[in-house]
Amino acid sequence: MSVEMLKVALIGNPNTGKTSVFNHLTGLNQQVGNYPGITVEKKIGYCKLTRHRKAKIIDLPGTYSLNASSLDESVVIELLMNKNGDDFPDVAIVVSDVENLKRNLLLFTQIKELEIPTILVINMSDRMKRKGISIDIPVLEKELNTKIALVSSRTKNGIDSIKTLLQDYKNISSEACLDTSLIDVTYFDRLKKAFPNQSLYKLWLVITQDVNFGKIDKKPMKDETSFSFATKSNSELKRLQQKETIARYKFINDTLKKGYVVDKSKATDLRSVLDKVLTHKVFGYVIFFGVLLLIFQAIFDWSSVPMDFIDSSFASLGDWVRHTLPGGVFTDLLVDGIIAGLGGIVIFIPQIAFLFLFISVLEESGYMSRVVFLMDRIMRRFGLSGKSVVPLISGTACAIPAIMATRNIESWKERLITILVTPFTTCSARLPVYAILIALVIPDQRILGVFNAQGLTLMFLYLLGFAAAIISAYILNKVLKIKSKSYFVVEMPNYKLPMFKNVFINVFEKTKAFLIDAGKIILAISIVLWFLASYGPGKEFSDAENIVKSEVVNQELSTLELDDKIASYKLEHSYIGIVGKTIEPVIKPLGYDWKIGIALVTSFAAREVFVGTLATIYSVGSAGEEEGTIKQKMAAEVYPNGEKIFTLASGISLLLFYAFAMQCMATLAIVKKETNSWKWPMIQLFGMTAIAYVVALISFQFLK
Amino acid sequence: MINTQEILVYITVLLAVAFLVKKYFYKPKKTSKSCGKDNCGCH
Amino acid sequence: MHTIATLKKGEKGIIQEFDIDLIPLKLIEMGCLPGNLVELVQYAPFHDPLYININDSYVAIRKETAIHISIKKVS
Numbered sequence: 058m059s060v061e062m063l064k065v066a067l068i069g070n071p072n073t074g075k076t077s078v079f080n081h082l083t084g085l086n087q088q089v090g091n092y093p094g095i096t097v098e099k100k101i102g103y104c105k106l107t108r109h110r111k112a113k114i115i116d117l118p119g120t121y122s123l124n125a126s127s128l129d130e131s132v133v134i135e136l137l138m139n140k141n142g143d144d145f146p147d148v149a150i151v152v153s154d155v156e157n158l159k160r161n162l163l164l165f166t167q168i169k170e171l172e173i174p175t176i177l178v179i180n181m182s183d184r185m186k187r188k189g190i191s192i193d194i195p196v197l198e199k200e201l202n203t204k205i206a207l208v209s210s211r212t213k214n215g216i217d218s219i220k221t222l223l224q225d226y227k228n229i230s231s232e233a234c235l236d237t238s239l240i241d242v243t244y245f246d247r248l249k250k251a252f253p254n255q256s257l258y259k260l261w262l263v264i265t266q267d268v269n270f271g272k273i274d275k276k277p278m279k280d281e282t283s284f285s286f287a288t289k290s291n292s293e294l295k296r297l298q299q300k301e302t303i304a305r306y307k308f309i310n311d312t313l314k315k316g317y318v319v320d321k322s323k324a325t326d327l328r329s330v331l332d333k334v335l336t337h338k339v340f341g342y343v344i345f346f347g348v349l350l351l352i353f354q355a356i357f358d359w360s361s362v363p364m365d366f367i368d369s370s371f372a373s374l375g376d377w378v379r380h381t382l383p384g385g386v387f388t389d390l391l392v393d394g395i396i397a398g399l400g401g402i403v404i405f406i407p408q409i410a411f412l413f414l415f416i417s418v419l420e421e422s423g424y425m426s427r428v429v430f431l432m433d434r435i436m437r438r439f440g441l442s443g444k445s446v447v448p449l450i451s452g453t454a455c456a457i458p459a460i461m462a463t464r465n466i467e468s469w470k471e472r473l474i475t476i477l478v479t480p481f482t483t484c485s486a487r488l489p490v491y492a493i494l495i496a497l498v499i500p501d502q503r504i505l506g507v508f509n510a511q512g513l514t515l516m517f518l519y520l521l522g523f524a525a526a527i528i529s530a531y532i533l534n535k536v537l538k539i540k541s542k543s544y545f546v547v548e549m550p551n552y553k554l555p556m557f558k559n560v561f562i563n564v565f566e567k568t569k570a571f572l573i574d575a576g577k578i579i580l581a582i583s584i585v586l587w588f589l590a591s592y593g594p595g596k597e598f599s600d601a602e603n604i605v606k607s608e609v610v611n612q613e614l615s616t617l618e619l620d621d622k623i624a625s626y627k628l629e630h631s632y633i634g635i636v637g638k639t640i641e642p643v644i645k646p647l648g649y650d651w652k653i654g655i656a657l658v659t660s661f662a663a664r665e666v667f668v669g670t671l672a673t674i675y676s677v678g679s680a681g682e683e684e685g686t687i688k689q690k691m692a693a694e695v696y697p698n699g700e701k702i703f704t705l706a707s708g709i710s711l712l713l714f715y716a717f718a719m720q721c722m723a724t725l726a727i728v729k730k731e732t733n734s735w736k737w738p739m740i741q742l743f744g745m746t747a748i749a750y751v752v753a754l755i756s757f758q759f760l761k
Numbered sequence: 762m763i764n765t766q767e768i769l770v771y772i773t774v775l776l777a778v779a780f781l782v783k784k785y786f787y788k789p790k791k792t793s794k795s796c797g798k799d800n801c802g803c804h
Numbered sequence: 805m806h807t808i809a810t811l812k813k814g815e816k817g818i819i820q821e822f823d824i825d826l827i828p829l830k831l832i833e834m835g836c837l838p839g840n841l842v843e844l845v846q847y848a849p850f851h852d853p854l855y856i857n858i859n860d861s862y863v864a865i866r867k868e869t870a871i872h873i874s875i876k877k878v879s
Contacts, residue, residue, distance in 0.1 A: 122833045160861045163833060292825050299824055302832050306859075328862075329845075336846045336855065385766035390773060430864045434852050437866075443853070467830075544828030544869070549845075549855055549862040578784060584777035588770070726784055 063112045063223065064144065068133065068168060069152035070161050071119030072423070072550035074180045077210035077559050078152050079116040082219065089566045098570075099132075106224050115144055121160075123167040123262060124298065126467050126544065137171055138259055148226045149175045150219065155185055155192070155207075156551060158317060162309045163302070165201070166234055170258040174229040176204050176222050183209040189323030196316035202230045211556065235308045237261055240300040244289065265294055331552050335427050345428055349450065352415045356454055356485065360407035367407070371400030390587055398583025401663055402576040405455060408485050410568045412454040416447060416462075417563040421555035429547050439527050440534025441478075442471040442545065449475075449526060452482030453519075456724045457575045458567065460731055467546075470539040476731060477741055478530045480724055481717070483522035486664040490715050491518055493668055497691055498708025514712075521716050525748075578723040582662035586633065590659070590670075593631035601627045633658060647714065647750070648707030648757040650696065660720045667715075706760035710753040717749035806877055808856060808870035811844040817875030818842075819858075826872040835859025842875060 069075035079087075083102025100116040117136065118129035125131035136144055149168050153161030158179065168175050179192070198205050204222050208215030222229070238245035238257050248260055289297070334340050375392045382388045419425045425447065433443025444466045451459035459479045466472035483491075492515075499511045597604070605623045614622070628634050637655035644654050656670040671691065694702045719725070725738040732738070811817060819840050827836065835858050836842075845862065846855040852867035 121830060124829055124833070126828070126830050157861065159859065160833075160835060295824055295829065298829055299832055299837070303837055306835065306837065332846055332855075336848070338849050383766075387766035387769040387773075390770050395773075426864070430846075430853055430855055431848055433864070433866070434848055434850055544830060545853065545864075545866045546828055546830045546834065546869075547853075547864040548834075549864055577780065581777040581780045581784075584774055585781065588774045729785070 059109075061110045063106070063110060063148065063226065064146045065112045065114045065223065066137065066144075066146035066149045066173075067114055067116045067152065068137075068149055068164065069119060069178075070121055070154070070157070070164060070548075072548060073119075073152045073154040073157070073161060074210045075119060075152040076116065076563075077556060078150075078178060078180060078208065078216070078219070079114060080558055080562055081210060081213060081216045082112075082114055085562070087562075087566070089570055100566075104220065106220055110224065112220075112223055115146070120164065121548075122164055124265065128464055134262065137168070137173065138262065146173060148223060148229065149173045150178055151175060152178045152180055154551075155179050155181050155190055156188055159306075159309055159313060162201075162312075163305050165203075166305050166308065169201075169203070170233040170235070170237060172231045172233065172256065174226055174231045176206065176219070176226075176229060177201060178206045178208055178219060180208055180210055182207045182214065183211050186323075187325055189320035191318045191320075193316035197312065200234075200312040200315060202232055202234050204229055233258070235304065237301055237304070240304055241297055244297075264289075265298060327552055332427070335424065336430060341427070341431050345431060348415075348419070348424075352412070352450060353453065355411040355415065356408045357488075360411050363407040364404055367404050368400065371396060371403065375400075386591070389591065390584070393591075394584045394587030395580065397669065398580045398587075398662070399576075401583065401665060401669075402572065402579050405485060406568060406572065408454045409458065409571055410564055412451055413458070413564045413567045414560065416451065417560045417567075418555045421553065421559060423550040423552045426547055426549050430549065433545065439530040440471065440474045440537075441530050442466050442468060442475070443547070445471065445475040448479050449482055449523070452479045452484060452526075455484050455486070455571070455575070456480045456482070456721065457727050458571055460724065460727050463731070467544055470534075470537060473539070473732065473737065474530050474533045474537070476728055477533060477737060478526040480719055480721065480741060480745065481522050481526040481529065483519045483716070484664075484721075486721070487518075487715055489665040490660075490667045491515060491712060493688060493691075494703075494708050494712050494715075497688055497703050498705050518712060518716055521713075525717060529748075575723045575727075578726055579663050582722055583666075586659050586662055586666075589633040589636075590628055590631050590655075593627070593634065595630070597630040598627060601630065628655070646757070647753045648704070648710045648761065650702055652694075653702075653711070657714075657720070660715075661722050663723070664715065664720050704761070706757050709760060710757035713756050714749045714753040717745055717752055719745035719749075806875050808842060808844070808854060808865075808873045808875060809851070809867050811842075811854075811875070811877075813844055813846065815877060816841060816843045816879075817877045820874045820876060822873050827869065831858075831863070831865060831869065834861045834863055836873065841878075842873075 067075060067079055079100065079102060082104045086104075087100055087102040089098055089100050098118070102114045102116065104112045104114055106112055115136070117133045120130040120133045123134055123137075125134055136142060137146070137149070139145060149171075151161075151165045151168055153165065165175070165177055177197075185191070192207070194205050194207060206215055206218045206222055208219065210216075238249075238261075245257055245261075249257060252260055335344060375396045378396060379388060379392045382391070416425070419428070428446055429443035431443070432446045436443055436445050445463070448459040448462045451462055456479050459482070460476050463472050463475045463479075466475060495511050495514050499514050502510050504510050504513065592598070602623050605619070605626050609619065609622060629638075633655055634651070636658055637651040640654045640658075641649075641651040644657070649657070652671070656667045659666045659670040691703050692701075696702060719742045725742060728738040728741060729735060806817060808817070819836060819838050819842055821838050824832075837859070840859045842859075843857040844854060845857050847853070848855075853864045854867060854870050855862070855864045856870075
């Protein structure tokens with residue numbers, strides 16, 4: 058017998074525990090993807106109702122109403138209005154929070170008016186007693202013309218009753234509970250005459266927002282009929298929207314009066330106690346600073362153990378593959394291109410997982426909104442928003458998830474500036490580059506007897522990254538002429554103890570998404586770069602072995618040393634070697650030779666490739682990739698005239714170049730996707746690299 | 762043996778290039794840029 | 805004239821009519837409607853943003869928005 062698949066849309070305000078309900082219903086049986094063309098996360102999960110019926114549940118982004126003010130929210134409307142869409146639901150579940158029922162019901166009444174069978178889930182029932190709330194479910198069901206499931210996603214109470222209601226979905230009313238057209242009868246009458254076959258409320262939604270969907274588009278409507286939208290100005294439409302909201306709240310208040318009682322004398326208030334400390338004008342910032350330190354500690358200290366383990370595991374895997382498979386170019390590609398490339402992605406997992414762990418806990422607990430509140434004024438001076446704090450912190454692990462985290466910034470200008478400056482923050486791919494260069498050129502000595510000079514340099518580079526982000530944001534804010542109404546409205550949710558299951562699933566899904574999305578790009582680039590470094594035009598490359606052998610015929614070299622020399626010679630005459638030589642005149646004033654040039658080019662796969670590339674160029678590949686050896690080789694590297702290549706001047710110049718340059722193709726791809734244009738990633742690429750060039754040039758010329 | 766390996770290398774590299782070209786230059790047909798930008802829901 | 809921006813911490817007021825073009829729809833939907841009660845819960849340094857309780861919803865808004873919402877103080 059075939060299994061019937063019921064399509065269910067899970068809708069709700071942010072902070073109502075919608076995702077917990079989703080996780081309980083579907084367990085780990087979820088898929089996270091993207092909506093076509095945009096990077097809004099699309100979460101789908103499956104839930105078995107009976108032997109013959111399964112539910113496909115789509116967890117829609119949290120939204121306060123059907124009037125979108127962000128990209129995330131517009132997805133909800135598009136999906137719910139497109140009757141012919143693949144994901145158009147048979148049933149809608151609106152999740153609400155028992156403490157914020159009044160506001161949550163606003164969305165519910167809107168969904169009801171779309172004439173989709175709708176179930177109301179009242180979540181967080183475990184808090185009712187503490188808050189002195191009592192609800193008369195049958196009365197509310199009657200007034201709202203729906204079925205209600207009272208659940209607690211914390212104690213799992215009532216989850217089964219949702220499943221029971223879903224099974225019986227045919228008996229759930231799809232009638233609206235109030236009629237929007239009553240707010241302006243004449244206007245809606247005219248609408249009805251112009252479009253007799255359409256639902257009035259849907260028309261109203263289309264008119265009041267620029268959502269493209271299905272066949273009911275604004276333009277064909279204009280052409281086909283004499284009805285003109287100009288009959289209402291934007292301001293008049295907004296006034297009608299306010300009228301609509303008032304009508305909805307009036308209905309909701311009347312309903313709640315009948316079936317919802319709050320006895321405030323019984324309520325205990327955790328919010329005001331915690332807010333007194335966490336949003337305090339001094340302690341609030343001190344605590345936030347402490348949280349930041351903890352996050353950095355986790356990203357850089359705690360994750361070093363698993364990272365070392367991953368590093369050595371991939372090295373042994375590569376060795377094993379090299380020795381097991383027959384020798385040849387494909388084996389080389391497998392080991393040096395694919396396995397090394399994969400290792401370069403997987404190594405970031407511990408840091409990214411820690412980062413998402415912290416962000417997830419901070420968001421679930423309600424603390425993140427307080428940070429947004431505390432930081433907004435300061436960030437706004439630089440053209441950013443309080444909501445830019447999360448991306449800027451995330452940027453210290455990787456710019457890619459950071460840029461995706463800008464999506465909830467409503468003002469397009471503030472969001473764009475955040476996206477543009479985030480790559481300045483010191484991401485973890487810069488760390489290996491910094492580490493080896495600092496060890497090479499900064500003396501390991503103490504300043505003032507306390508501070509280690511190398512440690513101080515590293516800290517300085519981190520601060521430099523933040524400073525560059527903030528200053529360029531300030532400049533962009535002045536330069537960019539984007540008119541953007543900033544409508545900053547941030548809900549301050551109740552404090553909650555984060556639920557382990559939610560945090561775990563969130564960290565798991567986000568890390569997986571990073572691994573797959575960014576991983577594919579980094580891997581593909583690694584393969585291409587490997588090819589460019591392993592193939593070259595002309596005799597010089599194909600005859601490398603004989604040329605080198607004839608050159609060193611008088612020297613006593615071991616086979617290993619000879620192999621290294623050949624590898625190095627080949628690289629010099631490979632495609633990428635030619636690129637390095639070509640750009641040498643440009644980078645010479647910065648104190649770099651063509652070998653560093655190659656490393657700069659390969660860094661576009663991911664910055665940390667710098668170290669691996671130099672290892673190959675200085676032919677230490679087979680002699681072991683331990684940092685010590687690379688460092689020694691780099692230190693011994695000289696120009697033909699005997700001058701050292703890595704001096705304090707060229708070292709600092711390189712450090713500064715890496716601090717500012719936009720060298721990450723994967724980030725550029727994400728920026729293109731998020732801004733929907735080539736313009737902004739190109740501005741980033743050329744702008745940041747130009748800054749890097751100038752700063753490196755000045756520092757080298759000044760120090761040399 | 763070496764020939765097979767060469768062929769495999771070219772296939773892999775071509776796949777990688779094709780993937781990158783698609784990632785960077787492919788334009789999705791349905792782009793909704795009407796919201797999340799400026800004045801949405803703010804009429 | 806009193807607006808949300810002139811409230812002191814812990815003070816309450818009743819929202820009066822306001823110029824709808826200056827107020828984001830999202831805030832209206834949160835319950836910022838004439839006749840509703842508003843309380844200033846907390847403010848960040850420089851009195852901006854403001855953390856308010858409006859119609860039982862807790863939200864933070866910027867001062868630039870708050871100055872456009874006039875209120876009548878209640879004790």
